[in-house]
Amino acid sequence: MANAALQxxxxxxxxGRHAEMAAQARALLAAHPQDGALWKALSVAxxxxxxxxxxxxxxxxxxxxxxxDLPANLGAxxxxxxxxxxxxxxxxxxxxxxxxxxxxxxxxxxALLALQQPAQALAAFDTALALQPGxxxxxxxxARALLALGRHGEAAQAFAQALAARPGDAGLRLHAATAxxxxxxxxxxxxxxxxxxxxxxxxxxxxxxxxQALHADDPPGAAAAYERVLALAPDHAEAACNLALLQPQRxxxxxxxxxxxxxxxxxRAALLGNLGGLRLAQDxxxxxxxxxxxxxxxxxxxxxALGNLAQALKRQGALDxxxxxxxxxxxxxxALPTARSDRxxxxxxxxxRADEAPALRAEALDFGHAVQAPxxxxxxxxxxxxxxxxxxxxxxxxxxxxxxxxxLPALAARCELSVYxxxxxxxxxxxxxxxxxxxxxxxxxxxxxxxxxxIAADGIDVLLDLNGHTGGHRLGxxxxxxxxxxxxxxxxxxxxxLAAMDGVIGDRWLLPPGAEAGFxxxxxxxxxxxxxxxxxxxxPAVAPLGAAPRFGSFNAxxxxxxxxxxxxxxxxxxxxxxxxxxxxxxxxxxxERAALRARWPGDAARLGLEGPGPLAAYLAAFGRVDIALxxxxxxxxxxxxxxxxxxxxxxxxxxxxxISRQGLSFLHAxxxxxxxxxxxxxxFVRRAAAHVADRAGLAALRAGLRARLAASPLxxxxxxxxxxxxxxxAGGAEPSPLPG
Numbered sequence: 001m002a003n004a005a006l007q008x009x010x011x012x013x014x015x016g017r018h019a020e021m022a023a024q025a026r027a028l029l030a031a032h033p034q035d036g037a038l039w040k041a042l043s044v045a046x047x048x049x050x051x052x053x054x055x056x057x058x059x060x061x062x063x064x065x066x067x068x069d070l071p072a073n074l075g076a077x078x079x080x081x082x083x084x085x086x087x088x089x090x091x092x093x094x095x096x097x098x099x100x101x102x103x104x105x106x107x108x109x110x111a112l113l114a115l116q117q118p119a120q121a122l123a124a125f126d127t128a129l130a131l132q133p134g135x136x137x138x139x140x141x142x143a144r145a146l147l148a149l150g151r152h153g154e155a156a157q158a159f160a161q162a163l164a165a166r167p168g169d170a171g172l173r174l175h176a177a178t179a180x181x182x183x184x185x186x187x188x189x190x191x192x193x194x195x196x197x198x199x200x201x202x203x204x205x206x207x208x209x210x211x212q213a214l215h216a217d218d219p220p221g222a223a224a225a226y227e228r229v230l231a232l233a234p235d236h237a238e239a240a241c242n243l244a245l246l247q248p249q250r251x252x253x254x255x256x257x258x259x260x261x262x263x264x265x266x267x268r269a270a271l272l273g274n275l276g277g278l279r280l281a282q283d284x285x286x287x288x289x290x291x292x293x294x295x296x297x298x299x300x301x302x303x304x305a306l307g308n309l310a311q312a313l314k315r316q317g318a319l320d321x322x323x324x325x326x327x328x329x330x331x332x333x334x335a336l337p338t339a340r341s342d343r344x345x346x347x348x349x350x351x352x353r354a355d356e357a358p359a360l361r362a363e364a365l366d367f368g369h370a371v372q373a374p375x376x377x378x379x380x381x382x383x384x385x386x387x388x389x390x391x392x393x394x395x396x397x398x399x400x401x402x403x404x405x406x407x408l409p410a411l412a413a414r415c416e417l418s419v420y421x422x423x424x425x426x427x428x429x430x431x432x433x434x435x436x437x438x439x440x441x442x443x444x445x446x447x448x449x450x451x452x453x454x455i456a457a458d459g460i461d462v463l464l465d466l467n468g469h470t471g472g473h474r475l476g477x478x479x480x481x482x483x484x485x486x487x488x489x490x491x492x493x494x495x496x497x498l499a500a501m502d503g504v505i506g507d508r509w510l511l512p513p514g515a516e517a518g519f520x521x522x523x524x525x526x527x528x529x530x531x532x533x534x535x536x537x538x539x540p541a542v543a544p545l546g547a548a549p550r551f552g553s554f555n556a557x558x559x560x561x562x563x564x565x566x567x568x569x570x571x572x573x574x575x576x577x578x579x580x581x582x583x584x585x586x587x588x589x590x591x592e593r594a595a596l597r598a599r600w601p602g603d604a605a606r607l608g609l610e611g612p613g614p615l616a617a618y619l620a621a622f623g624r625v626d627i628a629l630x631x632x633x634x635x636x637x638x639x640x641x642x643x644x645x646x647x648x649x650x651x652x653x654x655x656x657x658x659i660s661r662q663g664l665s666f667l668h669a670x671x672x673x674x675x676x677x678x679x680x681x682x683x684f685v686r687r688a689a690a691h692v693a694d695r696a697g698l699a700a701l702r703a704g705l706r707a708r709l710a711a712s713p714l715x716x717x718x719x720x721x722x723x724x725x726x727x728x729x730a731g732g733a734e735p736s737p738l739p740g
Contacts, residue, residue: 009041021045036063040070053077068098075107084114102132109141118148136165140172147175152183170200174209181213189213197228204232208239219246230254235261241274251278269299273308283586283611285316285557286595303333307342314346315586316595317558322346337476340367341469348469348494348518349634351657357518364497365520367469368479372499375481376452381459386415386729389460389483391443392491393422393472396430399638400466400491405429406534409436410721418458420451422472443474452480461485462728465501468492485728487524490531493658495519505727506530509665510658518658524727528713529669532720533641535710538616542647542706543623545699549578549692552625552648554618554639557584557592559631562599567653567681568629569602571688578692580629581608583621588612622646626702627692633660640666644709647702651688653678669714670705 005028012021022045029038039060046053054077061070075090091108094101109124125142128135143158159176166172173196180189190213196206211225223246229239240258244251255275263271272295279288292309299305306329313322326343333339344367348360388411394400411417418439423430434440439458443451451474455463463483467473468491478486481500488496489505495518496504503524504511510530511523551571553560560582572578586592588611597604612618619642622628628643630636630652636643640650640663652663654677667673675691678684691698709715 006037006041009038013041013044018045018048022049022051034063036060036067039063040067043070043073047073047077066097068094068101068104070094071097072101072104072107075104075111079107079111079114082114084111087111088115100131102128102135102138105131106135106138106141109138109145113141113145113148116148118145121145122149134165136162139165140169140175143172143179144175147179147182150182152179155179156183156185156188168199170196170203170206173199174206177209177213186213197225202232204229204236204239207232208236211239211242215242215246223247230258234258235263235267237263237267237271240271244274244278248278248281251275264298266299266302269295269302269305272298273304276308276312280312280315282589283315284589284591285312285586286589286591288312289316289318301332303329303336303339306332307339310342314558315556316592317560319346319350319558319561335370337367337371340370341473341475344494344497345469345492348492348657349659351518351659352633352655354514354517354656357515357656360518361495361520364495366497367475368497368499368520371476371479373448373476373479375500376449376456378456378482378484379459381461384416386725387418387459387461388415388725388728389418389420389455389458389463390466391420391422391463391474391477392466393424393474394466394470394491395419395421395433396423396425397427401429401433402536402638403490403531403533404433406532406715406717407720407724408433410532410717411724412437414721414725418460420455420474422467422474424472448474448476448480452477452482455482462487464489464728465496466491468494468496487728488521493662495521505724506658507665509668510661512661515656515658526720526723526727528716528719528723529665531714532717533645533709533714534717535645535706535715536615536619536642539619539642539645540616540623542702543620545626545695545702546624549575550581550624550626551575551578551629551688551692552581552583552622552627552643553629553631553636554583554621554643555631555636557586557596559634559636560584560596561631562601564631565599566601567684569600570681570685571629572602572606574685574689575692579606579608581610581621581625583610583612583618585612618642619646622648626698627651627688629688630663633657635660635662637662641709641714644670645706647705649676649691649698649701649705651676651678651684651691653681653684666714669712670708671712 009021009025022042025038025042025045032038039056043053043056043060046056057070057074064070071090072094075087078087078090088108088111091104091111094104105124105128109121112121112124122142122145125138125145128138139162143155143162146155146158156179159172159179162172163176173192177189177192180192193210193213197210200206207225207228211222214222214225223243226239226243229236235258237258240254244254255271259271272291276288276291279291289312292312296305296309306325310322310325323346326339329339344363351360392400395404417437419437420441420443422444423442460483462485465478465488468488470491475496475498479498479500485502486500487503487505488501493510497520501521503522504519505524507526507530511525516523568580572580587609593609596609600607622643625648628648628650630650632653633655635652643650650663654661654664664673664677667676678687713719
């Protein structure tokens with residue numbers, strides 16, 4: 001082929017007339033099909049035009065086997081298609097032909113980074129820069145390799161060098177921000193992100209990174225950044241989800257707009273999952289279930305979609321379907337401990353018969369095997385007072401937090417107490433509890449290994465789990481045995497399944513003889529009750545007994561199964577003119593009221609349904625109730641104690657499950673178990689009718705119940721703390737006496 005023809009093709013290349021270059025190369029190839037230079041020219045033109053250049057490149061390589069540019073160009077083509085292993089092979093072929101191609105070394109490094117081989121990538125970038133020190137792209141890529149290797153300080157310095165040559169490169173600034181943040185230099189990272197959005201105001205990725213950086217410390221600034229992202233990319237699911245979290249009052253509209261933008265697949269499922277979570281937080285159970293069902297239809301194999309729908313169904317009271325979904329989730333992700341915990345919690349709180357206990361124990365043991373881990377090293381313990389550690393996600397506006405108001409200050413006064421809080425949001429109650437404890441550490445961001453090591457380093461003698469299998473638990477920490485004695489107490493009335501747990505703490509009424517059949521751990525029984533109670537200062541005076549018979553339940557809807565409703569309908573049928581007030585989260589919404597009415601087997605006109613309210617209003621509502629009806633098998637806890645404080649006795653029907661026996665424990669502490677504990681369903685109806693008919697006796701009990709509770713062990717926090725400490729020092733796997 002004449003040089004003149006090749007020169008003409010080169011001129012077309014330089015002038016950007018790539019289509020003409022390709023056409024002329026094809027015309028020349030018709031006459032000279034064995035000319036490798038023409039095939040090379042055609043491949044270059046096709047790559048620039050976005051056409052498939054691979055056939056032309058491969059033909060050129062056959063005809064010009066010594067031309068290093070050809071495999072280098074093939075590598076670039078394969079890299080653009082994400083075929084990184086083949087791209088790597090092509091670059092290596094080019095470098096065997098011409099080892100001094102700096103660009104090929106740089107591109108080889110990119111391929112190695114994509115293949116998650118950062119050390120080899122760093123060597124390739126170093127070679128490129130040794131050959132061509134001014135190769136700006138290689139400086140930035142070298143910094144990316146250092147970042148991937150976790151050498152954050154060096155990466156930040158390398159990015160600074162790259163930015164000196166390319167200050168307007170927003171992508172480099174984004175990477176630099178990542179390195180600086182990882183190096184513990186957040187202010188500099190934020191400055192880089194602000195420079196990135198200034199350099200590329202139309203780049204949604206840069207605004208999103210800025211929003212993430214501002215999310216925790218500057219919510220308004222983060223929200224503004226997410227707004228910019230959505231203005232540029234309305235289908236940016238991650239920005240929509242984050243903005244909805246920051247501004248839940250706008251969440252439905254924000255998420256709806258992103259869904260309308262056509263997001264599909266896993267990202268659509270994530271949007272729907274956030275929409276379901278928003279609705280669930282508002283106690284809109286039916287609406288949450290609808291969103292989660294759609295999410296699961298979008299991503300049928302998504303563990304979050306399965307888990308979220310199961311949780312919403314549980315809150316709604318659809319426990320059988322929730323159980324089935326959790327089974328699907330465990331089969332899909334057997335290593336996911338939260339799924340096993342959620343099903344254990346569900347099943348333990350549905351136990352109706354004693355013969356179900358061994359199966360619950362076996363399932364708990366499976367969980368224990370799934371999370372077992374090597375024990376953390378514990379150093380020598382210097383002499384000193386007893387050191388007790390509490391691990392909980394619920395030291396907040398939650399039943400565990402409210403109960404802790406009674407016993408936490410008393411316990412802190414009697415030992416060296418440390419709290420390892422795994423919070424799901426602080427509130428005023430958290431702040432009050434924090435002030436009562438000298439050593440309080442928020443550990444939500446700590447992994448199990450780090451937290452276990454910290455507890456061991458703190459020299460904790462006895463570690464208490466206040467969650468069991470409830471949300472936010474840290475049983476993986478207990479599996480690492482950071483303390484010589486470890487117990488589960490209060491937050492969950494079932495087996496954790498951990499061999500490293502030295503006992504489950506309850507009392508003789510929660511844990512009667514034979515309860516051991518359901519537990520992996522030994523059972524430890526407190527002598528006077530399993531908790532103490534702090535009467536809320538918001539409580540109004542006890543209201544006088546009304547004229548008409550009134551029953552009530554202020555328990556969560558998931559406790560009100562069909563069997564419970566059927567029994568309560570029998571109670572109303574046995575007491576003429578009686579009414580039942582059900583006050584629960586969710587019932588502020590008509591959809592949830594309609595769902596409960598549809599399940600109610602009695603006269604709907606005698607059923608009053610109300611949503612929750614502030615604590616003072618909730619307590620005052622007990623003034624409209626004569627007798628509280630305890631659900632089963634998941635009995636009331638905090639609501640029972642609050643009702644008793646407001647002068648409302650509870651009628652309970654305990655079963656074999658510990659969770660069904662909370663009311664039994666409280667009534668024994670008050671000396672009322674003989675009259676207010678039913679033996680079976682018929683006895684429950686008989687006792688309810690007899691008690692509500694005895695207006696004088698009920699009025700007298702109501703008038704004195706607050707004083708009776710105040711004088712009982714339930715309100716004696718000091719004695720309770722003494723009982724608990726005596727048990728902690730006497731019981732456990734290691735019999736040697738503890739200090740203190």
